[in-house]
Amino acid sequence: MKTRKYFILILTGLFLLITLFFNCVSTKKTIDIPKKDSLMLNQDAKGYQLEINFKKGSAHNYPLMAIWIEDTNGVYLQTLYVAESIAKGVFKKGQVSEGKWMPGPIRRPAALPYWAFSRGVKEADGLYVPTEKTPVADAYTGATPTGNFVLRTKTEDQSVSVFNIYFEINQTWDWNEYWTNNKFPDDEDYKTSCQPALVYSSRIDISKPQNEYNLKLIGHSHYSGKDGRLYSDLSTITTALNIADKIVVKIIR
Numbered sequence: 001m002k003t004r005k006y007f008i009l010i011l012t013g014l015f016l017l018i019t020l021f022f023n024c025v026s027t028k029k030t031i032d033i034p035k036k037d038s039l040m041l042n043q044d045a046k047g048y049q050l051e052i053n054f055k056k057g058s059a060h061n062y063p064l065m066a067i068w069i070e071d072t073n074g075v076y077l078q079t080l081y082v083a084e085s086i087a088k089g090v091f092k093k094g095q096v097s098e099g100k101w102m103p104g105p106i107r108r109p110a111a112l113p114y115w116a117f118s119r120g121v122k123e124a125d126g127l128y129v130p131t132e133k134t135p136v137a138d139a140y141t142g143a144t145p146t147g148n149f150v151l152r153t154k155t156e157d158q159s160v161s162v163f164n165i166y167f168e169i170n171q172t173w174d175w176n177e178y179w180t181n182n183k184f185p186d187d188e189d190y191k192t193s194c195q196p197a198l199v200y201s202s203r204i205d206i207s208k209p210q211n212e213y214n215l216k217l218i219g220h221s222h223y224s225g226k227d228g229r230l231y232s233d234l235s236t237i238t239t240a241l242n243i244a245d246k247i248v249v250k251i252i253r
Contacts, residue, residue, distance in 0.1 A: 061171055090104065
């Protein structure tokens with residue numbers, strides 16, 4: 001009788017262990033691995049290979065972005081990436097409803113003004129935003145990533161080994177208690193931006209490379225793109241602070 005009891009206990013124990021094992025395996029299979037878009041730009045250039053890793057934040061909702069480099073004196077060197085809709089002056093997608101962008105040629109000076117003024121290309125109408133007839137070259141632009149992404153690109157050459165990298169990001173219709181939809185009722189450009197674009201930056205020294213460079217928030221752009229200044233007061237910014245969770249740059253040898 002005792003032998004039979006021990007046998008039943010052993011079988012029960014084995015059954016529980018097997019059940020636990022398959023539950024663990026099943027749980028592992030259902031873990032979500034965040035999707036990461038991959039962009040490859042300007043690979044024929046002769047400069048330094050850069051990898052920019054972007055991790056989205058809790059408030060991320062299809063923002064527009066620009067990434068570029070300047071020398072240590074603040075002189076623009078080149079664009080690494082800019083959202084295609086801004087780069088080409090054309091929005092290919094839209095919703096046919098009031099208050100939403102329609103597909104077709106369009107200009108948004110409030111979207112990424114710090115990049116636009118830094119680039120310094122003034123169009124015939126006085127704006128610094130590319131037009132359908134004067135687009136940014138394909139080597140520096142691409143579709144807007146929908147979430148986390150990694151961008152691999154190159155500088156044009158190796159003539160400048162110490163430079164500042166900038167990342168500007170802007171999300172439409174992210175109103176808050178300060179940046180309200182009636183704050184500037186006669187400024188149509190402001191209404192396409194709401195909380196102004198945020199700017200992140202870091203200095204890169206190729207001669208003293210780090211494993212990675214974490215881009216830090218340094219300010220925001222003009223709320224409607226009227227100038228190219230950097231505004232350091234972030235006290236009125238709320239949800240826009242959570243569009244990006246982390247932006248990391250690596251030098252690929």
